[in-house]
Amino acid sequence: MDVIVLGGGLMGTASTYFLAQHGARVTLIERNRIGTGATVASFGNIRRTGRHLSQLPLAHRSLRLWSDAEKMLGRDVELRATGHIRLIFDEDSLADMRAYAEAALPWGLELAELSRREIRARFPGLGPDAVAASFSPHDGSGNPRLIAPAFAEAARRLGAEIVEATEVETIRHTGSSFLVASSKGAFAAECLLNTAGAWGARIAAQFGEAVPLDARGPQMGVTEPLPHQILPVVGIWTRNKDHGAYLRQVERGNIVFGGAAERVAVNLDPGHASADPMRLPLQLRAVARLLPAIAQATVIRTWSGCEGYVRDMLPIMGRSATTPGLFHAFGFSGHGFQLGPGVGDAMAELIMTDRCETPLDDFRVDRFGRAA
Incomplete structure (x- = not known):
């Protein structure tokens, strides 16, 4: 299966890595440099305390992956389980x-x-x-400057294509594939994963999916x-x-x-x-x-840094409600750093197997209705 991932922060790079692990042919497109958006602005908090209860299964899944990050990625990302x-x-x-x-x-x-x-x-x-x-x-911290580049490098080793400094110009869905025209040429794939952070709502709106999201900086x-x-x-x-x-x-x-x-x-x-x-x-x-x-x-x-805040402070994550082959993982409202590896693993599982062991219903995109 071919997948295009839009957005090279922690969510996008982790998703790219786990998709490549599943055997997908993945192209990640990032408008700037890998990890330079909301990820690099993060505090680096790896916490589960205080999260919305429906996020805890995803947070537990992610914590297990953080614990294996150095072995998995071949690089110290300064995970420190200090509590x-x-x-x-x-x-x-x-x-x-x-x-x-x-x-x-x-x-x-x-x-x-x-x-x-x-x-x-x-x-x-x-x-x-x-x-x-x-x-x-068991909680702690990690280095926001290291984690997204580490996932991107590991994904490259698995055969993923990482395209940086690239503006997306248009996105079209033909019924069987997605065509992305960009400043560095055209890309096509069966599936499109929207991990564009604060820009994610703009992409969702192109497919008739309204998300009340504000861009804010901590x-x-x-x-x-x-x-x-x-x-x-x-x-x-x-x-x-x-x-x-x-x-x-x-x-x-x-x-x-x-x-x-x-x-x-x-x-x-x-x-x-x-x-x-x-x-x-x-x-x-x-x-x-x-x-x-x-x-x-x-x-x-x-x-x-530029972060996307959804009205109810819960992320948008899962399948599109309007377009087969389109998936979303954005709008983590300033508390996505801990969730990142789990988000990537869960989205890869969903895209490649059509199921996900972690419940995502509370994060569905259509909870706000449809775009005009």
């Missing part, structure tokens, strides 16, 4: 965490509740005002190196978006942080997102609540 802690500062948030933990348990996610004393003993320096925390020991930053504290990935349980910060410390000592800043609207033409320096003080105050030591550190870089 994921979410700090709690008030009773309402503690109730929210306990309710989520109870609801998630039948879905296979076990969260430990840590007391104030346990936080101090195990993670000194974190959240001195926290009253409790959740802890998921605000990310990194500090100078600090003394290493062997921190897990750190987040917070809160209903207040101004407090919703997160951070992790890399092995060199730098603190990567994000959250607590409104995501800015991004124009898809050209799709460049920039961090807003005016939002940094509020963001750093929220991060310092989790790790006071960051207040003394120098921020050495900030960045953003």
